[in-house]
Each structure stands twice: as structure tokens, then as C-alpha cells.
Amino acid sequence: xxxxxxxxxxxxxxxxxxxxxxxxxxxxxxxxxxxxxxxxxxxxxxxxxxxxxxxxxxxxxxxxxxxxxxxxxxxxxxxxxxxxxxxxxxxxxxxxxxxxxxxxxxxxxxxxxxxxxxxxxxxxxxxxxxxxxxxxxxxxxxxxxxxxxxxxxxxxxxxxxxxxxxxxxxxxxxxxxxxxxxxxxxxxxxxxxxxxxxxxxxxxxxxxxxxxxxxxxxxxxxxxxxxxxxxxxxxxxxxxxxxxxxxxxxxxxxxxxxxxxxxxxxxxxxxxxxxxxxxxxxxxxxxxxxxxxxxxxxxxxxxxxxxxxxxxxxxxxxxxxxxxxxxxxxxxxxxxxxxxxxxxxxxxxxxxxxxxxxxxxxxxxxxxxxxxxxxxxxxxxxxxxxxxxxxxxxxxxxxxxxxxxxxxxxxxxxxxxxx
Amino acid sequence: xxxxxxxxxxxxxxxxxxxxxxxxxxxxxxxxxxxxxxxxxxxxxxxxxxxxxxxxxxxxxxxxxxxxxxxxxxxxxxxxxxxxxxxxxxxxxxxxxxxxxxxxxxxxxxxxxxxxxxxxxxxxxxxxxxxxxxxxxxxxxxxxxxxxxxxxxxxxxxxxxxxxxxxxxxxxxxxxxxxxxxxxxxxxxxxxxxxxxxxxxxxxxxxxxxxxxxxxxxxxxxxxxxxxxxxxxxxxxxxxxxxxxxxxxxxxxxxxxxxxxxxxxxxxxxxxxxxxxxxxxxxxxxxxxxxxxxxxxxxxxxxxxxxxxxxxxxxxxxxxxxxxxxxxxxxxxxxxxxxxxxxxxxxxxxxxxxxxxxxxxxxxxxxxxxxxxxxxxxxxxxxxxxxxxxxxxxxxxxxxxxxxxxxxxxxxxxxxxxxxxxxxxxxxxxxxxxxxxxxxxxxxxxxxxxxxxxxxxxxxxxxxxxxxxxxxxxxxxxxxxxxxxxxxxxxxxxxxx
Numbered sequence: 001x002x003x004x005x006x007x008x009x010x011x012x013x014x015x016x017x018x019x020x021x022x023x024x025x026x027x028x029x030x031x032x033x034x035x036x037x038x039x040x041x042x043x044x045x046x047x048x049x050x051x052x053x054x055x056x057x058x059x060x061x062x063x064x065x066x067x068x069x070x071x072x073x074x075x076x077x078x079x080x081x082x083x084x085x086x087x088x089x090x091x092x093x094x095x096x097x098x099x100x101x102x103x104x105x106x107x108x109x110x111x112x113x114x115x116x117x118x119x120x121x122x123x124x125x126x127x128x129x130x131x132x133x134x135x136x137x138x139x140x141x142x143x144x145x146x147x148x149x150x151x152x153x154x155x156x157x158x159x160x161x162x163x164x165x166x167x168x169x170x171x172x173x174x175x176x177x178x179x180x181x182x183x184x185x186x187x188x189x190x191x192x193x194x195x196x197x198x199x200x201x202x203x204x205x206x207x208x209x210x211x212x213x214x215x216x217x218x219x220x221x222x223x224x225x226x227x228x229x230x231x232x233x234x235x236x237x238x239x240x241x242x243x244x245x246x247x248x249x250x251x252x253x254x255x256x257x258x259x260x261x262x263x264x265x266x267x268x269x270x271x272x273x274x275x276x277x278x279x280x281x282x283x284x285x286x287x288x289x290x291x292x293x294x295x296x297x298x299x300x301x302x303x304x305x306x307x308x309x310x311x312x313x314x315x316x317x318x319x320x321x322x323x324x325x326x327x328x329x330x331x332x333x334x335x336x337x338x339x340x341x342x343x344x345x346x347x348x349x350x351x352x353x354x355x356x357x358x359x360x361x362x363x364x365x366x367x368x369x370x371x372x373x374x375x376x377x378x379x380x381x382x383x384x385x386x387x388x389x390x391x392x393x394x395x396x397x398x399x400x401x402x403x404x405x406x407x408x409x410x411x412x413x414x415x416x417x418x419x
Numbered sequence: 420x421x422x423x424x425x426x427x428x429x430x431x432x433x434x435x436x437x438x439x440x441x442x443x444x445x446x447x448x449x450x451x452x453x454x455x456x457x458x459x460x461x462x463x464x465x466x467x468x469x470x471x472x473x474x475x476x477x478x479x480x481x482x483x484x485x486x487x488x489x490x491x492x493x494x495x496x497x498x499x500x501x502x503x504x505x506x507x508x509x510x511x512x513x514x515x516x517x518x519x520x521x522x523x524x525x526x527x528x529x530x531x532x533x534x535x536x537x538x539x540x541x542x543x544x545x546x547x548x549x550x551x552x553x554x555x556x557x558x559x560x561x562x563x564x565x566x567x568x569x570x571x572x573x574x575x576x577x578x579x580x581x582x583x584x585x586x587x588x589x590x591x592x593x594x595x596x597x598x599x600x601x602x603x604x605x606x607x608x609x610x611x612x613x614x615x616x617x618x619x620x621x622x623x624x625x626x627x628x629x630x631x632x633x634x635x636x637x638x639x640x641x642x643x644x645x646x647x648x649x650x651x652x653x654x655x656x657x658x659x660x661x662x663x664x665x666x667x668x669x670x671x672x673x674x675x676x677x678x679x680x681x682x683x684x685x686x687x688x689x690x691x692x693x694x695x696x697x698x699x700x701x702x703x704x705x706x707x708x709x710x711x712x713x714x715x716x717x718x719x720x721x722x723x724x725x726x727x728x729x730x731x732x733x734x735x736x737x738x739x740x741x742x743x744x745x746x747x748x749x750x751x752x753x754x755x756x757x758x759x760x761x762x763x764x765x766x767x768x769x770x771x772x773x774x775x776x777x778x779x780x781x782x783x784x785x786x787x788x789x790x791x792x793x794x795x796x797x798x799x800x801x802x803x804x805x806x807x808x809x810x811x812x813x814x815x816x817x818x819x820x821x822x823x824x825x826x827x828x829x830x831x832x833x834x835x836x837x838x839x840x841x842x843x844x845x846x847x848x849x850x851x852x853x854x855x856x857x858x859x860x861x862x863x864x865x866x867x868x869x870x871x872x873x874x875x876x877x878x879x880x881x882x883x884x885x886x887x888x889x890x891x892x893x894x895x896x897x898x899x900x901x902x903x904x905x906x907x908x909x910x911x912x913x914x915x916x
Contacts, residue, residue: 163625184675253718308614310535393876
């Protein structure tokens with residue numbers, strides 16, 4: 001039977017990890033469990049459930065900062081921010097919805113969001129969760145409290161461990177408190193839509209848009225078959241794929257830049273400006289990767305391929321050609337979502353995807369796949385061996401007995417190694 | 420007084436052999452500096468209160484030479500102090516008597532500009548402004564702009580995670596760097612990050628940035644370049660109190676406006692700079708705000724108008740808008756010359772660098788005035804009001820016995836005050852040796868030990884930049900030991916299911 005420990009205070013959290021350390025009992029660490037299917041399965045006899053470490057500790061809109069216990073539901077935090085017309089600038093979408101159909105919108109906790117370093121369409125301009133985490137407090141695998149950073153946005157006091165904790169999937173420490181930078185919502189936004197079915201041409205259009213002086217805050221491409229997902233009256237009429245480009249800021253500036261962008265992209269195809277009322281829904285679809293949501297795509301495998309943005313169009317075309325399936329681009333081509341039919345795909349397809357990504361200087365992560373597939377291949381892109389050695393030492397130094405989420409990032413190999 | 424690790428006599432005794440080995444690695448004339456008079460320029464960095472002649476200075480020319488030097492140092496257990504342009508303000512490049520200072524200033528080439536990915540690949544000795552110079556003909560620039568940008572190197576910026584006056588809107592170095600090539604103390608050449616936005620494994624780029632030369636030596640840097648805003652305009656706003664000025668900053672941000680630059684100066688700083696550069700600053704106000712809006716012309720005009728109205732509502736008693744580029748630069752000239760302006764009215768000054776939650780500004784300024792009386796030294800304040808980074812300039816006379824010690828004590832009290840209100844010791848200058856012994860104000864021993872454990876993953880023998888950042892270097896054995904107190908029995912109070 002699996003033992004579930006649910007600490008309600010940071011002290012209890014430390015004691016729970018202390019018990020695990022003393023009894024050498026590895027822990028699976030979860031918040032609400034919404035992203036449990038991301039990465040490798042952690043098979044342990046004990047689960048450390050952090051969802052009771054919950055609540056906003058302070059939120060100061062004029063200081064652009066919020067601090068909360070890691071188990072605070074994201075929905076609660078988003079509601080608090082919305083009330084003050086603010087947001088997380090890195091625009092996390094409904095990532096859990098890609099993993100499991102039972103995850104509702106805004107599923108998950110703030111700690112989970114940070115631990116997985118989630119980021120949405122605006123990443124191309126403002127970065128990911130890592131760039132907005134100002135500080136944290138945690139318990140390491142040594143069962144000791146440690147913290148880093150603070151609550152101010154300009155801080156170079158000591159090593160920036162916040163960067164390390166964001167994206168570490170709980171393998172270095174269990175965060176109980178996180179403090180993040182927030183930003184005001186923009187006064188308005190507009191979306192420029194260009195009809196474009198060929199991913200290579202779409203890549204070129206997005207690159208041109210990003211190089212322009214129009215401060216594009218998000219650039220994505222939706223394939224013809226997925227274009228109807230965009231709740232835009234125009235989308236259905238095109239019958240083609242769409243490049244979507246977002247402009248945000250004060251009203252007169254947005255209007256001026258959207259016009260300029262349309263003019264700059266005239267050569268790529270028919271160009272339209274979508275007003276704010278529809279702009280929001282378009283970017284929710286992109287942030288949530290709605291066309292590939294688990295609910296409608298149960299029997300499929302989903303890849304997240306990250307490459308230098310300007311090579312995205314070319315990589316996207318190659319992926320569709322070699323691996324089959326459907327694709328969508330975000331981050332001006334820097335992020336390609338590739339959905340391949342079937343939840344168990346041949347090894348040749350796996351290596352084709354990884355090889356194409358690597359050849360472009362990028363990487364491919366398996367986001368949704370059958371449990372079997374996730375057991376047999378590394379979910380995350382294999383690390384460069386020299387970096388892997390340093391990562392292994394960091395893991396060993398912070399979690400010497402390997403009790404925190406063992407095997408979550410790299411599957412446990414025969415000889416028991418792995419993070 | 421500053422205590423550095425004791426020089427290793429064994430290393431000092433082998434100096435001749437070490438010089439010969441370095442000359443084998445760097446055969447070019449001038450690549451290995453050994454004479455006292457030529458070592459002298461390297462005896463300090465921008466923190467000139469502390470000086471020490473290095474054992475040797477080497478100037479490698481390529482990555483392989485850096486790898487060979489570090490491999491040699493690792494094999495022979497010789498300490499290493501990495502150095503960029505030497506403009507750092509916290510003593511991060513302070514030499515050691517038994518260490519090789521590695522100057523990276525021969526790495527001065529721009530390697531590649533990738534316009535489509537909006538990235539520049541440069542060597543670490545390229546200056547911060549040099550990057551902008553290399554891309555501005557296409558309308559691009561590199562955003563972080565520390566005030567030393569004309570001289571400081573991008574490698575040094577990575578080491579210190581440098582900021583500047585535009586951090587609120589554009590972030591620090593860490594938010595603008597995409598990748599590095601770095602050599603470890605073992606001489607291994609690593610490539611971390613790249614033009615793509617994700618990297619496999621832990622965020623090593625994030626931990627290397629701001630690590631003050633304790634983890635490795637960066638030999639190549641890839642940074643994000645941005646399109647230069649079409650235009651920029653600035654407002655000068657005067658207030659009868661710093662509290663009103665602070666409230667105005669809060670009101671601007673509450674209105675959803677994130678200015679490119681948002682600076683504040685107190686009365687002593689206004690007076691000193693106005694006497695120095697005649698920027699046209701009002702002398703009858705207690706706080707002066709400099710607000711810069713950048714972007715397309717239509718946006719800037721629109722926001723200038725809105726900020727002007729907000730300022731009026733907040734009780735601004737003085738308001739002036741730059742009407743042309745010349746006037747905008749004049750507004751900035753005062754702020755940018757604040758340090759030399761203080762240097763003009765005081766024989767010496769010490770620049771502090773704490774960050775505070777903005778809302779605590781007036782409280783901190785009042786506290787600082789009290790400390791000023793207590794220590795008997797004057798202080799002027801310039802403040803990156805947008806991001807809370809405060810630069811108190813403590814005025815003293817180093818030729819007056821006891822004044823330096825008084826200034827150091829005053830500075831330490833200011834930083835303690837910053838930490839007490841929820842702030843931090845350093846916003847952009849780094850810890851180095853200057854604030855090293857204050858780390859305990861912010862961090863527990865366990866906090867620092869966890870940072871040191873990251874250091875251990877890169878440099879187990881603690882050869883890279885010893886004596887910096889951490890007040891006490893714990894031995895590797897101690898860092899690896901598990902403390903019994905941590906290992907608890909299964910705790911009865913934890914709810915279980």
C-alpha cells in the first residue's frame with residue numbers, strides 16, 4: 001500500500017522528508033497531481049502530497065509581487081491576479097489538459113507550475129516561469145530547509161538557485177513557498193492573421209514579424225485542419241493554415257503596430273486584423289495547445305520540440321514528413337507541438353523526431369504517450385554527457401540518497417542510476 | 420578587516436615552474452605577466468579599497484588555452500581568479516597572492532550575428548556597449564545597460580548578472596542570455612543553452628549567470644538582441660517628499676504602465692549632480708523622478724501624457740517633458756553622472772547596492788538619515804525606483820584616519836536595514852568580497868551550504884575564485900555529511916492517508 005504524507009506546515013514538510021531520508025524511503029512529490037503524467041513514472045511506496053501547503057502569503061499589486069505556499073491552486077492565484085488586472089507574464093496555458101482529459105482548466109498548483117517551468121506563447125518575449133520566480137523556500141533531499149532569492153526583482157545576492165529549482169521537477173528539493181513577479185495586463189491587444197498553409201512559409205513570416213520593430217508578443221502557426229479551433233469568424237472561411245501574431249500595449253500603439261505588421265507581411269498571404277474581443281480566445285487556444293488536448297486526442301502521442309525559432313518552419317515540415325501526424329508552432333517557430341497517431345509509436349519514429357530536433361540544435365520531449373512507451377524511451381531529450389555529469393553531481397549533493405522523485409527526469413537504469 | 424584565504428606556500432614556492440608552464444600554453448609575447456610593475460594594474464577591480472598583487476596574470480587567446488590553463492591549475496591545485504574588464508564594484512576580481520589571474524580581455528571578437536534568431540554570439544571580452552555597436556546598424560541593441568557599459572565586458576556581466584536602468588521592463592543579464600561556452604576547472608569545455616529556448620536537464624545557464632567566477636570561465640556568449648524602440652522620451656518630476664515620489668511610482672505601475680526607465684534621486688544627489696552637469700534639475704524639491712517611456716512614437720506620446728496626469732494627481736510640484744533627443748539625454752546626464760558628481764564634493768565615496776520593496780522607500784530613507792547622523796558621514800541616494808534597487812553613496816575621506824572603517828560600518832548598517840524590510844544585499848553589483856561577510860544577514864548557514872553544494876558540483880577543490888561570495892568555505896567532507904538532526908522519526912503530526 002502506498003503511504004501518503006500530507007504536511008500542512010513547512011516544519012511538517014521537513015519532518016516528512018527527514019523520515020524519508022532516515023528510512024531511505026523514496027518519495028513521489030505531488031501538488032494536485034495534474035502533471036503527474038509528465039516525465040517518467042515515479043514508482044515509490046510513499047507519496048508526499050504538498051496540496052495542504054496552501055494559501056497566498058502576500059500579494060502586493062503595486063510591487064508586482066505575489067508569494068504563496070507551493071500547494072496553492074493555480075486557479076486561486078489566477079483569480080487573485082485577475083481581480084487586480086494583473087497576470088503572470090509568462091502566460092502558462094492549460095498544460096495539464098494535454099496530459100489527462102480529467103484535468104480541468106487552471107488545474108494544478110503554483111509549485112507544480114514552477115517545478116515544471118511551464119511557459120506560454122509570450123515566452124518568446126518575456127521568458128518562462130524561471131524568469132519570473134523571484135525566490136523560494138524548500139526542503140532539500142538532505143531534509144534541511146534552504147531558500148534563495150527574495151521578493152524583489154533585482155537581486156544578485158548569492159547563487160541564483162531559483163533558476164535551478166524551476167524545471168527540476170522536484171528532484172532537488174521540495175518547495176513549500178514560491179514568490180513570483182507579476183505584471184499588469186496590457187491595456188489592449190490585437191492579433192494579425194495571415195493565411196498560410198505551408199509551415200516553411202509560416203516560419204519565414206513569423207521570423208520576419210519578430211525581426212520587425214512592431215514588438216510582437218507572440219507568434220504561432222496553426223495547420224489548416226486545426227484552424228477551426230480558433231474561434232474567429234474568419235478562420236473557417238480561409239480553409240487554410242494561419243499565422244497568428246499578437247500585438248499588446250496601449251490602444252493607439254497597438255493599432256499603429258498592427259497596421260504596420262499587416263503591411264510588412266502582405267507578401268505572405270491575405271492578412272487580417274482581429275480585434276481584442278477575439279484576440280484573447282485565439283491566444284488561449286495557442287497557450288492551451290487546444291487542438292491537441294487530451295480530451296479529443298486520447299489515442300495519440302504528443303511531442304514538444306524546441307529549436308532555434310528561425311529554423312522552426314523547416315523543422316516542422318520535416319517532422320510532419322518523417323513522423324506523420326499534425327503539428328502546430330508557437331514561440332515564432334521555437335516550439336513545435338507534434339501529434340502522432342497512436343499512443344505507442346515505433347522506435348524509428350522516436351529516433352526520427354529526436355534526430356531532426358538535435359540536427360537543428362534543439363531537443364524533443366515526449367509529453368503524452370502510453371505508459372509502455374514512457375517506460376522504454378527517455379521522455380526528456382538525452383542530455384549532453386558532460387552536462388549530465390554535472391547535473392548528476394548537483395542531484396547527489398542536494399539529494400544524496402535519491403529520495404526526491406527518483407527517476408522522474410531520467411528513468412532508473414539497471415545499475416540504479418538516474419535522477 | 421577583510422580576511423582572505425591564507426596563501427599556499429607550496430604554490431608560491433613553485434612560481435617559476437608555473438610561469439614556465441603558462442608560457443608553454445600561451446607562447447605569444449605578453450601573454451604571461453610576471454613583473455610587479457606590470458602586475459600592478461591588476462591589483463584591484465572597481466572596488467579600489469582592496470588591493471593585492473596577483474601571483475601571475477595570464478591572457479589566453481582561445482578556448483583551448485583556457486582549458487589547458489585550468490587543467491594545469493586543477494592538476495597542481497593552483498587557485499584561479501577570473502577577470503573581465505575589471506570594472507566590478509564588489510571585488511569579484513580581487514587577486515590573491517598565490518593565484519593566477521586569468522584576464523579574458525583578448526577574447527574581444529564578435530563571432531556571429533544571427534538576425535533571424537535575434538541573437539549575437541560574442542567572445543566574453545567584448546564590451547557590453549560593443550554588442551550594441553555591432554548590431555545597431557540593423558536597428559538592434561542589447562538591453563541590459565550597467566552604467567559601466569562602455570568598459571565592462573559581457574563575460575563580467577554574466578559573472579555578476581549585471582543590471583542597469585532598464586531592468587523592470589527588459590530584465591537583467593540572466594533574462595537576456597541564451598547560451599554560453601564555459602570551461603570547467605578540470606579543463607572540460609561545456610556548451611550550455613543555445614538559440615533554442617529549452618535545454619535538457621537542470622538550468623545550468625541560470626546558475627552560471629551570476630555565479631561570480633566560482634563555477635567556471637565563460638569563453639563564448641550568446642545573447643538576445645532586441646529591436647531598438649523607435650523613440651524614447653523622458654519626464655522629470657519633482658516632489659516635496661520621497662514618499663510622494665514613491666507613491667507616484669506605485670501609481671504609474673498600478674495604472675499598468677511599465678516605463679523603460681524609472682529613476683529617483685534625493686535632495687543631496689540632485690544638488691550634487693546639478694552643480695556638476697547643469698542638467699536643469701529643480702533644486703527646491705526633495706525627490707526627483709526621471710521617467711522614460713520608449714516604443715513607437717504614438718505609444719510614447721500617449722503614455723507621456725498619462726504619466727504626466729498621474730504625477731499631477733500624486734502631487735508633483737515640478738514637471739518637464741523632453742521635447743527632443745538632446746533634451747532627453749540632458750535629463751539623463753545628471754543621473755548618469757551622479758557618482759562622479761558625488762566624487763566632486765567628497766574626497767571619496769562608497770556606493771552601496773541594496774534592493775528593497777519599493778513601498779518601504781521612505782522608511783528606508785529616514786532610517787538612512789538617522790544612520791548618517793549616527794556615523795557622522797553624509798549620504799546621497801540614487802534609486803532605480805522601478806525595480807527597488809537603491810544606490811546610497813556614502814561620502815568619506817580615506818585620508819582621514821578611521822573614516823574608511825566608519826564608511827564600511829555605515830554601509831553594512833544600510834544593507835542590514837535593506838534586508839530587515841524584506842530586501843537584499845545586492846541588486847546588481849554582486850557580493851564579491853565587499854558584502855561577503857554580510858551574507859549571514861540574509862541567509863542561514865544551511866542556505867549558504869546548499870549554494871556551496873552547487874559550487875562543489877563544479878569545483879570540488881574550491882580553486883575557482885576562493886574567498887568570494889561565501890563568508891566561510893565549508894570543506895567538501897562537511898558539505899557531504901548528513902546531519903543527524905535532519906533525520907527524523909516518522910512524525911506523528913503529519914496527516915497521512
